[in-house]
Amino acid sequence: MRTDGRTAEQLRNVMITTNFTKHPEGSVLISVGETKVICNASVEERVPPFMRGQGKGWITAEYAMLPRATEQRNIRESSKGKVSGRTMEIQRLIGRALRAVIDLDFIGERTIWVDCDVIQADGGTRTASITGAFVAVVLACGKLLEEEKIKEMPIKNFLAATSVGVTDEGEPILDLCYEEDSTASVDMNIVMTDQNEFVELQGTGEEATFSPEQLNELIRLAQKGINELFNYQREAIGELSNRIGEHKGE
Amino acid sequence: MRTDGRTAEQLRNVMITTNFTKHPEGSVLISVGETKVICNASVEERVPPFMRGQGKGWITAEYAMLPRATEQRNIRESSKGKVSGRTMEIQRLIGRALRAVIDLDFIGERTIWVDCDVIQADGGTRTASITGAFVAVVLACGKLLEEEKIKEMPIKNFLAATSVGVTDEGEPILDLCYEEDSTASVDMNIVMTDQNEFVELQGTGEEATFSPEQLNELIRLAQKGINELFNYQREAIGELSNRIGEHKGE
Amino acid sequence: MRTDGRTAEQLRNVMITTNFTKHPEGSVLISVGETKVICNASVEERVPPFMRGQGKGWITAEYAMLPRATEQRNIRESSKGKVSGRTMEIQRLIGRALRAVIDLDFIGERTIWVDCDVIQADGGTRTASITGAFVAVVLACGKLLEEEKIKEMPIKNFLAATSVGVTDEGEPILDLCYEEDSTASVDMNIVMTDQNEFVELQGTGEEATFSPEQLNELIRLAQKGINELFNYQREAIGELSNRIGEHKGE
């Protein structure tokens, strides 16, 4: 039994609110347990200089936390004048994950900016960001379709992420909350598509190691959790779900 | 008649949600029309070095916008590696305003950090921040009282703020939305206490000027609007309202 | 009687030296009591990118202090690698104030850079900067006229600024020196034109508040002081005074 009463294989409660703020082309508030992230997708009608003239689009992500998203207040990165290594790692991960399922040839010379801003943190903020960002990007593409700026949904597959880990007592668990995360001996973030394929798999021993057998068990848990997340995403997206994968470009 | 149907003397709809996120000692979501700001007050059990050993507290504010709080996405200040002049001006204003009504001698050697994060912007973000931040600080002081870390409510008076301005057609109006703000010839932010006293008054002609008569009319409008804001604050704070001003220290 | 023997309504001695250094198109040393500021106006034959092709000019201001302009030496902002919030606030104020009286349509695609460098500080450096900067800009425009780069004086009105405040004993006073400023309970900076119109009005209670009646009295004092400053400016500018307002824009 876990601190919040869940079984080892159980996700926290998930809620995805669409159209959370009014300006972005896609705006989502995702809650995974007590972790809450605003995921906004913004469409800009141009690409960065290194991509101009190729007829392709670009997608990039940024990630931040409100200073008091956490138990202790953190110094704002804008005040420190630089972005931490942790933040950079996370925003690179989110961008890379999204690029694996969106066909950039089919969004025209546009940039989709994805902003993931954590307003309340309780573990798993990077995986919640990916799961929520996917929905925000689908909504933004839905808007481009509606405005007839693009002709086909450029998204090839569903994409979601969760964390798995090994407790300090050696038990593999799904979807770690902060308390679990901070004592786990192994922490792994897994991003998958609905084709049961991996996009990212990042496992780390925290002053510890893990065996091939543990790896297999962690992957099994993650697959289970991610499949449930796809259902939450389908519900949030509604009819647009049917258009995912309508075009499998290369 | 204004673009959103209001009269010249009418505030936008105001909503103050308390306990918006779980970690901060005081957490508020304030909406003024389509402007939405998360105002969090965090208590830290120490003061900055220049204030140590004086038995007094400190209060300071930070302000930021989510990149897509606005119609066009803005570059994140953490990515630029520096805070803009506009941001600095606003966070200095919020801190100064709050210090005018809180008696720092009565909070002990603690710092109250106030974070105002705009999640949706439609004009008047700095005045909404002040109005919401006041509530967050009261809640945080309420918590200190409850935990018996302090003995008396250190807040002397209610504090709220609004904007007033002169339209390009010369009409004075209360509580400008973004569209009005961007075409106004005069823009003024006023912060007042419930004693009908000014804390800050910042009036600016945008490539324009204003007469002493116009100044008087703008002040009258602001007084009207701010008195209404005090009611929203009282309702949000509930019983703690009665403790404001219980101690008038110097 | 004030610390330096002045009455409540008395300005400090004002001196405006023109052509203080040789390179700038307009160069002024202004002294207001012991406060001394070099105000240089530089004409650059282009505008920033966002204004190109509109046939209009731009004016912008920067402000700094020599490290030992003050009683205690300050760390140089270039050494700190960033400009303080106070500096940004002041340079934004100076720029905004000047733009209210200069018709940018009549200076062509040029930028006027105004540099206010405080070499000795004794309170009121931002208002002295505005009063001196105005003269420097007039001189620079005079040079453009002389060289027939522009045809009409683009300046619509005289512009000057002073500070007023309320002492800790509750007395309203004009033109605060540093000692007065650091103990005042209310501090207000007022920028006006010679049409008796306001350009900026920034009043702040320092952990204090002020009443509508005090506001009126402070405004009266400021009007008196600023009218005297216009005379110093007229004398410094000489014949060019007659050309101010010859063209009232658009």
Place this chain on the structure above:
Amino acid sequence: MRTDGRTAEQLRNVMITTNFTKHPEGSVLISVGETKVICNASVEERVPPFMRGQGKGWITAEYAMLPRATEQRNIRESSKGKVSGRTMEIQRLIGRALRAVIDLDFIGERTIWVDCDVIQADGGTRTASITGAFVAVVLACGKLLEEEKIKEMPIKNFLAATSVGVTDEGEPILDLCYEEDSTASVDMNIVMTDQNEFVELQGTGEEATFSPEQLNELIRLAQKGINELFNYQREAIGELSNRIGEHKGE
């Protein structure tokens, strides 16, 4: 057959030169094919402030490339004034990996700084850095033992890393050179101990995905390569090899 004539399961030539420069406590030049990295371990007789007084040590890593380590010259990060996201990610990875096999309780209140400076890059610089850094740290600990500053070898297991990937033709390969890396559809870095346990496993689809079966094959290749790397490390370290694991901390 691969571009450099290797089979899919073959490592590049590996060479580890110890005592490469004279000042560091442990200094190594590692070559993996054409990739060359100087790995220096420096012992500092104190720990960062957040660890003082706990009787434990700390280990941290930094990573950089000479500007012309690559085909095209890169701008120096010191000139840009900030460290890139890629650099931060790599140095966090190196530090984390080393901490998994070194028992910080047994090095006293010391910091071991590991500097990995790539002087020539041809793919796999981060995994070569880890493999070389391990040797440098062992040498530095050897020096501490020799000087009797510590009593037992604090290193629990051997640690090495390699990359594996899937070519754009779908073939899994071991130890990618730059040319292979830049066209691979999947790229994975694996860090393991000589107990056949994982320390880090980071797999990424580059605008692509990978199946559970491919994951298994990649892991098999990595295990093979890493076992060979342990032999190169043993040879470089010589007699100190026998002391690895002599102490298995709690």
Place this chain on the structure above:
Amino acid sequence: MRTDGRTAEQLRNVMITTNFTKHPEGSVLISVGETKVICNASVEERVPPFMRGQGKGWITAEYAMLPRATEQRNIRESSKGKVSGRTMEIQRLIGRALRAVIDLDFIGERTIWVDCDVIQADGGTRTASITGAFVAVVLACGKLLEEEKIKEMPIKNFLAATSVGVTDEGEPILDLCYEEDSTASVDMNIVMTDQNEFVELQGTGEEATFSPEQLNELIRLAQKGINELFNYQREAIGELSNRIGEHKGE
């Protein structure tokens, strides 16, 4: 004959105004031709951390130019967020030069900050800064003597600096103005004491070289010029001149 009518061996007009601003312990305005520098010496009653507890003092210099000190306006270094290589080179030079003649053992645990701010530039700003800074430091030490904070004048010798160069026609000249400096093929800055000893000698060929014979001639010119500068310094310092060298340290 030179552009300004001087002979090859002639200094420009020199003027040294003492007590130029009121706050610094030593304040000087030095003019060398059209080059004008404010040199302020500030005494701080502590030394940097690395020097504490040694009973010795420290002296350090900073150098800057007003943006429009030059023909073309320069971007402020505080706006750029970093100090240029040229500025750093100059301020290191000034500090080093002063340390050669001041006996830091005799000023107690104090720091003397020397700020050289160029308000008008016409070549030779770094040498004028040194010559003026020396006077400012003597005045500051004079004040310490007067207040009986130190017992002996800690300055061992007079110190002054000038530039010499070779014109593009091969003629050696003394004290180059900007126009001469920008076309010279060799540029040399020399700092000397009144014992006819060198403190610094920095000669540079600008895409050119110079022979040992030219070096000798340049040194002769510099000696002549610097000896004249000592006279201007003696006059500025007045009676304090007699105390220079009264104590020849350790």
Place this chain on the structure above:
Amino acid sequence: MRTDGRTAEQLRNVMITTNFTKHPEGSVLISVGETKVICNASVEERVPPFMRGQGKGWITAEYAMLPRATEQRNIRESSKGKVSGRTMEIQRLIGRALRAVIDLDFIGERTIWVDCDVIQADGGTRTASITGAFVAVVLACGKLLEEEKIKEMPIKNFLAATSVGVTDEGEPILDLCYEEDSTASVDMNIVMTDQNEFVELQGTGEEATFSPEQLNELIRLAQKGINELFNYQREAIGELSNRIGEHKGE
């Protein structure tokens, strides 16, 4: 007799390894005693914006040390976010020195980037950098000649540098190692061509001064040492030596 057994007039052992790394157009490892510097020359097929369209080339240098090149580990400049004054001074010196012997009119619109990275430091890193960088630039020009991108060797003369100094016992010595450098009372870096002409001469008293006679002796020692360095360079360059000076451009 010196600490390392040399006479006062003796250089340390010099070794120049060419083609040290594979990517740069010219790559050199120079050792001067225990000082070791990697000097890479990179050719970029464009010039900086301010030089475009003039048909001329540009050459610029950067200098850095590995953190543990020295006895004590130094903080990486990329981590500090800024380049030190010392680094800037050195890289400006290297660039200036090289520009004195290379005829930029004869390399076309190209930039030669010279990177000097000290991997082991024992005094004289800046002069070793110049001596090594010269060889790297010759090799890079040799490659341009070979590829027929340029027609004539653009280098006019050999260029080398050494340090000389006065020990604290007053003895002039050649080529100071770190231990000598840190106790010397005078330190001088001299850059010369094989025409016996000076390019740079920078002499500094470290809280000390030096006489004209000492200057002459130091120059004599430097000339002797530099002439020996030319021989090492000739040997490293081989046949290309004959092409130095084939073209004496203006």
